[in-house]
Amino acid sequence: MAQNDFHAGAGSREGSPADAQRTPATPGGWRLDHSYARLPAGLWAEVLPSPVRAPQLVAFNQRLALELGLDAVALAGADGAAIFAGNQLPPGAQPLAQTYSGHQYGHFTTLGDGRAILLGEQLSPAGARWDIQLKGAGPTPYSRRGDGRAALGPMLREYIISEAMAALGIPTTRSLAVAATGEPVWRNEARPGAVLTRVAASHLRVGTVAGAAARGDLAELGALVDYTLQRHYPEKAGSPNPALALLNAVVARQAALVARWMLVGFVHGVLNTDNVALSGETIDYGPCAFMDAYDPATVFSSIDRHGRYAYGNQPKITQWNLSRLAEAVLPLLHPEEERAVALAQAALGEFAELYQHHWLAGMRGKLGLFNAEPEDAALAESLLLWMQTTKADYTNTFAALAEATAAGCGPITGAGDDAELTSWMARWRQRLARQEQTEAESLRLRQANSPAVIARNHRVEAALNAAERGDLSVMTRLLADLSSPYDYAGADPAAREPGPQGGEAYRTFCGT
Ligand code: AMP
Ligand code: MG
Numbered sequence: 001m002a003q004n005d006f007h008a009g010a011g012s013r014e015g016s017p018a019d020a021q022r023t024p025a026t027p028g029g030w031r032l033d034h035s036y037a038r039l040p041a042g043l044w045a046e047v048l049p050s051p052v053r054a055p056q057l058v059a060f061n062q063r064l065a066l067e068l069g070l071d072a073v074a075l076a077g078a079d080g081a082a083i084f085a086g087n088q089l090p091p092g093a094q095p096l097a098q099t100y101s102g103h104q105y106g107h108f109t110t111l112g113d114g115r116a117i118l119l120g121e122q123l124s125p126a127g128a129r130w131d132i133q134l135k136g137a138g139p140t141p142y143s144r145r146g147d148g149r150a151a152l153g154p155m156l157r158e159y160i161i162s163e164a165m166a167a168l169g170i171p172t173t174r175s176l177a178v179a180a181t182g183e184p185v186w187r188n189e190a191r192p193g194a195v196l197t198r199v200a201a202s203h204l205r206v207g208t209v210a211g212a213a214a215r216g217d218l219a220e221l222g223a224l225v226d227y228t229l230q231r232h233y234p235e236k237a238g239s240p241n242p243a244l245a246l247l248n249a250v251v252a253r254q255a256a257l258v259a260r261w262m263l264v265g266f267v268h269g270v271l272n273t274d275n276v277a278l279s280g281e282t283i284d285y286g287p288c289a290f291m292d293a294y295d296p297a298t299v300f301s302s303i304d305r306h307g308r309y310a311y312g313n314q315p316k317i318t319q320w321n322l323s324r325l326a327e328a329v330l331p332l333l334h335p336e337e338e339r340a341v342a343l344a345q346a347a348l349g350e351f352a353e354l355y356q357h358h359w360l361a362g363m364r365g366k367l368g369l370f371n372a373e374p375e376d377a378a379l380a381e382s383l384l385l386w387m388q389t390t391k392a393d394y395t396n397t398f399a400a401l402a403e404a405t406a407a408g409c410g411p412i413t414g415a416g417d418d419a420e421l422t423s424w425m426a427r428w429r430q431r432l433a434r435q436e437q438t439e440a441e442s443l444r445l446r447q448a449n450s451p452a453v454i455a456r457n458h459r460v461e462a463a464l465n466a467a468e469r470g471d472l473s474v475m476t477r478l479l480a481d482l483s484s485p486y487d488y489a490g491a492d493p494a495a496r497e498p499g500p501q502g503g504e505a506y507r508t509f510c511g512t
Pocket of ligand 1: 111114116144146147150270274275284286
């Protein structure tokens with residue numbers, strides 16, 4: 001299940017290798033196209049990045065740059081700093097801010113890129129199309145009361161966690177660079193400012209479609225649906241009911257995505273509909289974090305007081321978000337409202353089963369099971385229940401199973417000679433004995449499905465604090481550890497330690 005590789009996303013496939021060759025390369029390797037800007041004008045607004053005082057590259061993802069066909073050497077210097085801070089446009093850029101709406105904590109709001117500017121779509125040598133977006137590049141027509149800027153800490157946090165997710169093989173937007181601006185931003189206090197260069201299969205969101213629907217222009221809505229299908233689900237582009245095809249496709253991808261989050265203990269933190277990508281990538285890393293002790297009620301975000309976006313609520317809230325997508329495309333599903341509603345409900349009705357399928361397949365992988373038996377879900381659930389009661393560390397419990405041999409397993413936090421765990425282990429051993437694969441094969445499957453190393457909160461904080469003081473070595477070390485999360489043999493034991501208090505008191509803040 002887990003792809004142990006760094007290339008999580010496939011980009012969107014509208015651009016073929018032939019396209020890339022037709023668009024001449026420019027200095028730096030930029031081959032920017034602008035398919036989104038060819039959509040109706042209600043969906044975007046032209047806007048230029050605002051220059052900053054003293055651009056300086058703080059992080060640069062050379063490997064990703066190469067995948068994009070960019071000149072990783074040239075861009076690692078002053079030219080890159082100027083481009084990634086928004087002071088200089090790359091050749092062929094046509095900057096714009098996208099319009100969208102969002103249900104924020106359940107309430108509909110008209111939004112748009114308030115501090116993000118799309119430079120264009122890079123056509124990669126492999127023939128994929130990638131949005132190149134500057135986050136924190138200054139005010140846009142959608143900034144409302146915001147300053148259009150971002151602080152260094154949160155942008156580095158997005159860089160670290162998105163790259164960790166990519167290395168885990170989980171669909172995600174990527175981070176190409178973080179440039180410090182040399183200017184302060186005001187977030188209760190003065191913080192150093194920065195711009196993140198985000199790379200995404202696209203920035204189309206549930207809220208993009210909902211925004212078009214709210215404007216009530218069916219031609220615009222239809223164009224957006226066709227464009228999204230073409231860009232992310234080209235095999236369905238000729239469908240007789242494009243809106244239904246899109247809804248089904250997004251339901252399927254989101255079900256798979258949320259299952260991946262749940263399997264690694266990831267809490268997104270702010271699953272508003274503007275933060276749900278139609279491509280099925282994880283997007284908008286704000287108050288996100290990985291859970292330490294297993295508890296479905298885990299919340300890190302300081303503003304999520306009622307746990308709407310708690311770890312255990314993520315599947316349910318994703319289905320709720322998908323219902324907002326269904327509502328938005330309703331007028332296109334069928335001319336008769338009743339029939340349209342029936343089609344939408346049928347599409348949404350698939351979510352629970354798809355989610356359960358992906359989750360159980362992943363759990364089987366984590367338990368080293370190749371075949372299916374009816375009691376497998378119960379086996380996994382009783383382990384989770386034990387973990388919840390004993391406050392066992394989620395990642396390290398599965399990692400201990402991933403390293404367990406027939407002779408036994410390493411210590412599991414909170415275990416001691418816990419009789420319940422001992423009896424669960426016996427049940428698990430019997431289950432393993434009923435499959436034909438060898439112990440070694442099962443062990444490999446477990447290790448490929450349960451990371452040894454995740455982005456532990458205390459290490460992320462340490463890296464960000466050091467970076468703010470000008471010391472990037474802590475972050476460099478962390479990024480290296482996170483780049484091969486399934487490498488049990490190579491993992492540094494220190495990188496596998498849970499936080500000092502089992503992470504219980506950890507809080508993330510939305511002030512980004
Ligand atoms: P988020 O909570 O990061 O998903 O952002 C929600 C909305 O607020 C989006 O439309 C953002 O563009 C906007 N936003 C967030 N921070 C700022 C800021 N500093 N300035 C302007 N707009 C912002
Ligand atoms: Mg957002």
